[in-house]
Amino acid sequence: MAEAIPVRDYDVVVVGSGAGGLTAAIVAAQQGLATLVAEKTEYFGGTSAISGGGLWIPGNDHMAGLGLSDSREDAIRYLSAITGNYFDQPKAEAFVRAGPEMVRYLEDRTEVRFMGGLIPDYEAALPGASTGRTLLTQSFDGKALGPDFEHLRPALDQLGVFGGMQIGFEDAGHFMAVLRSPKSFFYSAGKFLRYAWDRIRYGRATRLVNGNALVARLLLSARRAGVELWRETGVAGLINESGRIAGVRLTRGGETIEVRARRAVILASGGYGANQHMRRENMPMADAGWSLQPTGNCGDGIRLGEREGGVFIRENIDNGIWAPMSSMLDADGRRVIFSHIMLDRHRPGFIVVDGTGKRFVNEGASYQAFCKAMHARGIERAWLIGTHAAIRKHSMGLAKAAPLPIGRYLANGYLKKADTITALADVLGLPAATLTATVGTFNHYADSGVDADFHRGEDVYSSVQGDPANKPNPSLGPLRDGPFYAIELRPGELSSLNGLETDARAQVIRQDGSVIDGLYAVGVDANPAFRGAYPGGGASLGPTMTFAYLAARHIAAQHPVDAAAGAAAPLRERPAA
Numbered sequence: 001m002a003e004a005i006p007v008r009d010y011d012v013v014v015v016g017s018g019a020g021g022l023t024a025a026i027v028a029a030q031q032g033l034a035t036l037v038a039e040k041t042e043y044f045g046g047t048s049a050i051s052g053g054g055l056w057i058p059g060n061d062h063m064a065g066l067g068l069s070d071s072r073e074d075a076i077r078y079l080s081a082i083t084g085n086y087f088d089q090p091k092a093e094a095f096v097r098a099g100p101e102m103v104r105y106l107e108d109r110t111e112v113r114f115m116g117g118l119i120p121d122y123e124a125a126l127p128g129a130s131t132g133r134t135l136l137t138q139s140f141d142g143k144a145l146g147p148d149f150e151h152l153r154p155a156l157d158q159l160g161v162f163g164g165m166q167i168g169f170e171d172a173g174h175f176m177a178v179l180r181s182p183k184s185f186f187y188s189a190g191k192f193l194r195y196a197w198d199r200i201r202y203g204r205a206t207r208l209v210n211g212n213a214l215v216a217r218l219l220l221s222a223r224r225a226g227v228e229l230w231r232e233t234g235v236a237g238l239i240n241e242s243g244r245i246a247g248v249r250l251t252r253g254g255e256t257i258e259v260r261a262r263r264a265v266i267l268a269s270g271g272y273g274a275n276q277h278m279r280r281e282n283m284p285m286a287d288a289g290w291s292l293q294p295t296g297n298c299g300d301g302i303r304l305g306e307r308e309g310g311v312f313i314r315e316n317i318d319n320g321i322w323a324p325m326s327s328m329l330d331a332d333g334r335r336v337i338f339s340h341i342m343l344d345r346h347r348p349g350f351i352v353v354d355g356t357g358k359r360f361v362n363e364g365a366s367y368q369a370f371c372k373a374m375h376a377r378g379i380e381r382a383w384l385i386g387t388h389a390a391i392r393k394h395s396m397g398l399a400k401a402a403p404l405p406i407g408r409y410l411a412n413g414y415l416k417k418a419d420t421i422t423a424l425a426d427v428l429g430l431p432a433a434t435l436t437a438t439v440g441t442f443n444h445y446a447d448s449g450v451d452a453d454f455h456r457g458e459d460v461y462s463s464v465q466g467d468p469a470n471k472p473n474p475s476l477g478p479l480r481d482g483p484f485y486a487i488e489l490r491p492g493e494l495s496s497l498n499g500l501e502t503d504a505r506a507q508v509i510r511q512d513g514s515v516i517d518g519l520y521a522v523g524v525d526a527n528p529a530f531r532g533a534y535p536g537g538g539a540s541l542g543p544t545m546t547f548a549y550l551a552a553r554h555i556a557a558q559h560p561v562d563a564a565a566g567a568a569a570p571l572r573e574r575p576a577a
């Protein structure tokens, strides 16, 4: 007799446990649907767990607390301006309407908590731009997760300090002022002591911040909502019955399991950043830089959707969230990649030059705009250059501000150092005369406060990212006093963005515009509502969680079931085909 294949029934099966998958699962379960999340890797959380945990949500309720206001009309005007010919009105309107609703829903009914911040939109000069649309996630005590804590994808060590102490947006200012302000000293000391104790007791930090806190909060909420969560379980195929997606084929512990999805399958497998072949096909300079996405994110959801007739969109404004990256090999030969999102290149005492020794961009621009300038000019390698004072005050990539030591980064070659700009040009292999002239001109701009070439510090974004104590321009400071340091920057990405075509309810659609019954895609498995434009911090997680919420609401509304019937049907068996 043929070996039996275990079969199990749920209402909804979610492929992937990032912010998209978990949000959809929580909402579906709370609407009374029996819900399974299958996660391929050993950890829950995907890219979301190593992210900044910021969500771009125009009109969010937290803006009022900061004395800010917003309107749907302004948000739509801004999205229309930033996406131009790619403007997708139905999706933009669905997002702007449902974003604040999703946040309210999660804050009212789950463990998810956000906080507002005075973060400007990235293209603040465009009509409808605003400040305060980016929400940040409140820190979270990982111990509340119980046994799930060890299955939460750890945050990236390189974005913290002391090999694993996580630094939230609310902490960064204190850590950098630790030697200058008694308040910051005591704040930082308190956090450090807790971390030291956590390391002894739990082997890792339990105070979670940013995306790690977001996923931990979602994970706990999913458990409480009765979602079933399976790790090390990859979705390898979809079950199509007469044109309707009716379930998935999973691989788990070497076994194949069929799981029926009475209502829908939601693809949330986080795009393809770990698939070099797909990066090459879809992204500029894929071989020059790196993706920070975890190894499990290799395009499975997109391929599964394509096999059922879904359309993988390749033409967008951008197909990734770009960021300049630096990297080094650690003592074990492991490549450590650092994304230069904030703190160094925007701050006084730093400039960036290309291989000819010339500046090419407003260094304080958003990571998206900065890398687009690299792509547009064919710059595969650039140099971030800073003074000793700047690096000790603000940090420079992996080398953190004083009092943390930087000797290790000099020893392994990550940081280059020279006493003069001419000597540094020699070390970097740049034309000394050009680099000296570039720095001379830049110093003149720093003194006057006006960057006549790239207008750094004049736009809202680079001004806010600068150092408010620095005059006359918060972003410009001269590079006069050595020694000087340099780090090589490459164009890389935080996440792939292009994915399957979906409608405003996150249903996957075919080339002819018809819906594939029972199949939804959210997060970066779905093509982005903003077509790769990046309106502000959190422009991936904001729509990811909003369309996940909409997908679950739509599934529940289409197929109302009694909450009491929400438990999974018992395991049954059927003979293999």
Ligand SMILES: Cc1cc2nc3c(=O)[nH]c(=O)nc-3n(C[C@H](O)[C@H](O)[C@H](O)COP(=O)(O)OP(=O)(O)OC[C@H]3O[C@@H](n4cnc5c(N)ncnc54)[C@H](O)[C@@H]3O)c2cc1C
Pocket: 015, 016, 017, 018, 019, 020, 021, 038, 039, 040, 041, 043, 044, 045, 046, 047, 048, 049, 050, 051, 052, 053, 054, 055, 056, 233, 234, 235, 236, 268, 269, 270, 271, 292, 293, 296, 297, 298, 300, 301, 321, 339, 493, 494, 495, 496, 522, 523, 524, 525, 537, 538, 539, 540, 541, 542, 544
């Ligand atoms: C350092 C960094 C900072 C960032 N900061 C921000 C930010 O602050 N705001 C923002 O908006 N964006 C940010 N991003 C980007 C953002 O994190 C991602 O775009 C987003 O998390 C994608 O979410 P997702 O749910 O689609 O996928 P993910 O969170 O990547 O989750 C997908 C999951 O699916 C699993 N999976 C894959 N294939 C299968 C399969 N076949 N079966 C089962 N499971 C599978 C994966 O293992 C993974 O766990 C950042 C990214 C990085 C790297």
